[in-house]
Amino acid sequence: MHPPIKGFIETSFLDWPGQVCAVIFLPYCNLRCPYCHNHQLVLKPDTLETLSLDAILDRLRPLRDWIDGICITGGEPTIHRGLPDLLKTIHEAGFKTKLDTNGTQPETLHYLIAEKLVDCVAMDVKAPLDDATYARCAGVFVPTSIIKKSIEVFMAASVPSVFRCTVTPTLLAESDVCLLAEQLKDLGAVRPAASAPSLTLQNFNPANPMEPALKNVKPFTEDALSRMQDQVNRILS
Numbered sequence: 001m002h003p004p005i006k007g008f009i010e011t012s013f014l015d016w017p018g019q020v021c022a023v024i025f026l027p028y029c030n031l032r033c034p035y036c037h038n039h040q041l042v043l044k045p046d047t048l049e050t051l052s053l054d055a056i057l058d059r060l061r062p063l064r065d066w067i068d069g070i071c072i073t074g075g076e077p078t079i080h081r082g083l084p085d086l087l088k089t090i091h092e093a094g095f096k097t098k099l100d101t102n103g104t105q106p107e108t109l110h111y112l113i114a115e116k117l118v119d120c121v122a123m124d125v126k127a128p129l130d131d132a133t134y135a136r137c138a139g140v141f142v143p144t145s146i147i148k149k150s151i152e153v154f155m156a157a158s159v160p161s162v163f164r165c166t167v168t169p170t171l172l173a174e175s176d177v178c179l180l181a182e183q184l185k186d187l188g189a190v191r192p193a194a195s196a197p198s199l200t201l202q203n204f205n206p207a208n209p210m211e212p213a214l215k216n217v218k219p220f221t222e223d224a225l226s227r228m229q230d231q232v233n234r235i236l237s
């Protein structure tokens with residue numbers, strides 16, 4: 001059985017680097033990142049309409065020449081047992097699949113990649129890999145040994161993969177971001193060109209965070225973010 005679909009965007013140029021994709025949103029998440037802007041989907045998905053997969057695919061089929069694939073995001077898609085069925089159905093409809101994940105379910109990630117159900121994976125790494133900092137940025141305790149396992153799955157993956165990190169000034173300093181890049185490098189997160197996982201930094205958006213106090217926090221300036229990204233690229237090159 002497919003997981004319930006709680007959101008849909010027909011065309012996105014942002015969610016799959018270099019590709020035009022549709023986006024499907026699945027509900028619930030096992031983390032509580034204070035900066036999460038999808039918290040209605042995480043905390044109150046019952047307030048959102050459930051959309052029909054058949055209707056979505058009927059709408060997308062005529063666009064097959066224009067849309068490269070469908071990005072499955074959330075919430076956290078990998079907590080749904082029906083995710084493999086959903087990905088299979090999308091492939092059968094003729095679309096490639098991209099998965100966004102928080103990396104807390106390494107076995108599921110391994111299974112989806114091994115079964116060739118995903119064509120691209122993006123994993124959000126919340127913080128440097130120590131339990132205290134990770135808990136601060138994820139809003140709940142997450143053993144970083146689990147995150148390391150997912151990173152190792154990524155390293156062995158035959159599909160394009162990218163790491164992302166949302167940088168919120170009160171949660172992560174520039175030094176934390178550099179430390180994360182060093183740790184990814186130590187774990188082998190540097191691979192030959194085309195399939196190389198990179199670490200893409202995303203700026204904090206104060207518009208509607210899960211933790212209301214963060215509304216008053218100013219995001220990093222474009223210059224500061226770009227400087228951090230340069231440093232990360234240098235470390236991972």
Ligand code: SF4
Nearest residue numbers: 029031033036075102
């Ligand atoms: S930002 Fe955090 S809480 Fe929100 S969906 Fe992603 S992993 Fe879950």
